[in-house]
Amino acid sequence: MADRRLQVFHAVAKHGSFTRAAEHLHMTQPAVTFQIKQLEEHFDTRLLDRGHGKITLTTAGELVLAYAERILGLSAELDSRVSELTDELAGQIKIGTSTTIAAYWLPQILEGFKRRYPRVLPRVLVGTSKLTEDRVAARELDIGLIEIATEQHSIERHSAARDELLVICRPDHPLARFERLSAKDLVGYPFIDRDPGNGIRQIADEFFETAGIAGSEITLCAELGSLAAIKQLAAAGLGFAIASRRAIRRDVEEGRLAAVPLEPRTYTPLEVIVPRDKFRSRLITAFADYACEQFTLIAEQEERER
The missing domain is CATH 3.40.190.10 (Periplasmic binding protein-like II)
Known part of the structure; x- marks a missing residue:
């Protein structure tokens, strides 16, 4: 749904290169250059400075990038919410996790969830519990799986195991x-x-x-x-x-x-955290519920095997 020119501009800005953006988008470099030219003509201003082998954003480019990220995020959310109406969960979910959970708990959780909902695309970012919590609070991540959380008001916590x-x-x-x-x-x-x-x-x-x-x-x-x-x-x-x-x-x-x-x-503790939203997508809710359930089941199995 999002404007293709914004998608291309976002990729160029994030990768800092027309070549890498083209590879990421599976486009030719001339096609990427054309899309950027079209966007600059639309706004009647230069968005990127190209010099000394480096691409930097102009002031207008920084503004367009900020809005592009919001628009692309809303577009992805719209796709996910509409697909939910068909009773088949699909779309991208951004998951943050601590290093220990990423290595010893998450693979089993992801395997089961992907078997249940094959059209879901998990994107996982690994960091400390504190970093993950801050990114969930800032809504850079949809969900976090961490060992310990603070009492941030913008976070909803579920102690699973x-x-x-x-x-x-x-x-x-x-x-x-x-x-x-x-x-x-x-x-x-x-x-x-x-x-x-x-x-x-x-x-x-x-x-x-x-x-x-x-x-x-x-x-x-x-x-x-x-x-x-x-x-x-x-x-x-x-x-x-x-x-x-x-x-x-x-x-x-x-x-x-x-x-x-x-x-x-x-x-x-093994905690599942999500942003404290009034309206939350069914995909995020389903993954949070499933992660809590699996944390509990795995912990109970570990206890029985001792």
């Missing part, structure tokens, strides 16, 4: 012999922490603070955004980390890591 947090370390590490580990037990050992904004990092910080352990008492070994890298350093004996049970289950079963529960036992 929880996953236990465990200390992970090399099997011959001194901490591996404990049955439970308190915050005081961990003092003095190198700690491999998550990056700022990570939900599990926030819970770990609260775990130490509640026990009266100051940040200065924690021996920080590394601060990483990749759980795979964290597990590799822990398995190599460089320190201990805190991770969710589902994320390290296979590593423990195969003997690469040892896992010890925290004392008191500590859990990370």
Whole structure:
């Protein structure tokens, strides 16, 4: 439904190149150039400056881009809402998720949802829980799957399930012999922490603070955004980390890591967040409901298998 000229202009502005925009849109470069020329003639002003091998937006171009994003977004939403009237969910859904959920929960959720609604196109953006929450609040994302959310008024939260947090370390590490580990037990050992904004990092910080352990008492070994890298350093004996049970289950079963529960036992929530809208598309509602249901089912299955 959206004006093709706006679609082409948006692609050029986002890719910063006529060539890359043409590849993205499956068009020839002359066709892209023609569409931009038509749009500039329509507004009777230059929208793009082309110089020194670089494309930049003029002031008018920045204004047109802002409106183009809104118009294209509304066009996609219109397509989705009309398709809902046929009782067949279809269209694009923009999903944000934390790194742990993306790796160990989301694939199973997406597989089941795509089998049920094959015409739905999920687009997934992975980041920290904080970054995902902010993007949902700003309506850059339709839905977020994260470990912990704040009380932003513009966000609607659904706590679906929880996953236990465990200390992970090399099997011959001194901490591996404990049955439970308190915050005081961990003092003095190198700690491999998550990056700022990570939900599990926030819970770990609260775990130490509640026990009266100051940040200065924690021996920080590394601060990483990749759980795979964290597990590799822990398995190599460089320190201990805190991770969710589902994320390290296979590593423990195969003997690469040892896992010890925290004392008191500590859990990370699994939350589904959506913008607080009066009118929400059935596609977003259906995915949010399905994600909550699957989080619960997977968590219950994990509990039974222990």
